[in-house]
Amino acid sequence: MSTEDALTTPRPPRTDALRNRRALLAAAAQSFAEHGTDVTIAEIAVRAGIAKGTVFRHFPTKEDLIGAIMGEIIDDLVGTAAGLSTAPDPAAALREFMTHGVERLAGNRGLCEVVGRPSLQQASVRAGIDHLCAVVEALVDRARRAGAIRTEITGADIVLLLAGVHQTAAPVAPAEPQLWRRYLALVFDGIQARDAERLPYSLERLDFTDAEQ
Amino acid sequence: MSTEDALTTPRPPRTDALRNRRALLAAAAQSFAEHGTDVTIAEIAVRAGIAKGTVFRHFPTKEDLIGAIMGEIIDDLVGTAAGLSTAPDPAAALREFMTHGVERLAGNRGLCEVVGRPSLQQASVRAGIDHLCAVVEALVDRARRAGAIRTEITGADIVLLLAGVHQTAAPVAPAEPQLWRRYLALVFDGIQARDAERLPYSLERLDFTDAEQ
DNA sequence: AACCAACATGACCAACGGGTCATCTTGACC
DNA sequence: GGTCAAGATGACCCGTTGGTCATGTTGGTT
Numbered sequence: 001m002s003t004e005d006a007l008t009t010p011r012p013p014r015t016d017a018l019r020n021r022r023a024l025l026a027a028a029a030q031s032f033a034e035h036g037t038d039v040t041i042a043e044i045a046v047r048a049g050i051a052k053g054t055v056f057r058h059f060p061t062k063e064d065l066i067g068a069i070m071g072e073i074i075d076d077l078v079g080t081a082a083g084l085s086t087a088p089d090p091a092a093a094l095r096e097f098m099t100h101g102v103e104r105l106a107g108n109r110g111l112c113e114v115v116g117r118p119s120l121q122q123a124s125v126r127a128g129i130d131h132l133c134a135v136v137e138a139l140v141d142r143a144r145r146a147g148a149i150r151t152e153i154t155g156a157d158i159v160l161l162l163a164g165v166h167q168t169a170a171p172v173a174p175a176e177p178q179l180w181r182r183y184l185a186l187v188f189d190g191i192q193a194r195d196a197e198r199l200p201y202s203l204e205r206l207d208f209t210d211a212e213q
Numbered sequence: 214m215s216t217e218d219a220l221t222t223p224r225p226p227r228t229d230a231l232r233n234r235r236a237l238l239a240a241a242a243q244s245f246a247e248h249g250t251d252v253t254i255a256e257i258a259v260r261a262g263i264a265k266g267t268v269f270r271h272f273p274t275k276e277d278l279i280g281a282i283m284g285e286i287i288d289d290l291v292g293t294a295a296g297l298s299t300a301p302d303p304a305a306a307l308r309e310f311m312t313h314g315v316e317r318l319a320g321n322r323g324l325c326e327v328v329g330r331p332s333l334q335q336a337s338v339r340a341g342i343d344h345l346c347a348v349v350e351a352l353v354d355r356a357r358r359a360g361a362i363r364t365e366i367t368g369a370d371i372v373l374l375l376a377g378v379h380q381t382a383a384p385v386a387p388a389e390p391q392l393w394r395r396y397l398a399l400v401f402d403g404i405q406a407r408d409a410e411r412l413p414y415s416l417e418r419l420d421f422t423d424a425e426q
Numbered sequence: 427a428a429c430c431a432a433c434a435t436g437a438c439c440a441a442c443g444g445g446t447c448a449t450c451t452t453g454a455c456c
Numbered sequence: 457g458g459t460c461a462a463g464a465t466g467a468c469c470c471g472t473t474g475g476t477c478a479t480g481t482t483g484g485t486t
Contacts (some may be wrong), residue, residue: 167381
């Protein structure tokens, strides 16, 4: 290895470090999904079979760990939306995306908490959501052009409604785990409503600026 | 005062105790509304101008304090619903109730947290919500009979949608404080949808049983 | 005005949880 | 198999917070 290389490309991580990192990510993802972002770092470490200190070696703060995991999940959603953007039936595609999205939210407490938080400081999550809005905007645009949905609906609306539909049913989710489908159907009827009057207010871009404190 | 009385009716609270209690309730209500239920007891005590220990004299645990305040707010909502149950236009009455309800949620962070929590252990809140569902059921029934809304909507649906509509817009509330009106309009269009197919699943009674742990 | 139960007070406690660091271990390269 | 930097470890630190309690204070009653 030349001196040049030593300066430019840092030595690749050791195999045990890589194994630990993977175990950590898997454990954290599962923990956040099941119990939300309030799970203890200590708990995650136990689940991953590593020590607490090792967690902080891989991610300087808990926020960073949350950001890494949630960012990836959101990117996944972006992929789903992108895949549906060329489907034959635009309205069905939009609905399928929403179904997929709410399903995802319903199975991941941590994701809801992160998305629902007014001020999310994690850059990866912020960027992911921006990206998501853009891709969904394309989905919406096709459906709108096909005359399948009211014209004033935006991508940002859809993204917000994803979390909204899930949270509507969330309080009774333990007893009625599928109830969100009911409210998704209701909302989708609202989205399609053709003879209704124009919706008040509007939302072009998601702005998570937090005013408090 | 006879021995009889001393045994049956306990001496009424002292005037300073009553004053402190009122100050405490006012401070707690404001604090919970502004910052959610995570505010410190110490903070509330300062705001009320009393010592921390005094808070625990009036309410044995923080949960009890939260329950007392949220219970009252929910009872207020019940009153509003009851008052609207004889209004001339049933559909308008239902919509007005929902507007009022979401408005209330939007102005009270703590209320959202309590209502949105799957397992709420506070008896006063549980009872209040049950009561609310019943009264709203009457509102819904009138609208249904007037042919103004789809037949499968229940009171429990409306109560869940109250929180749901608010939470949909909550992430951007600092930037767009009125956006919930947009989603309320959307949802209400869905509720009215006459030519749509029947909604999947259903909800007769709210069951907050928590399955976890 | 004297008495006392009700009440107020704030120092104190214990549990918790994110984050640190001195010390030990180990994988990679020679 | 020897060397060493990258990595792992867990005891420890510290701020936070719900809750307690011994002690001091006060409103009502006689």
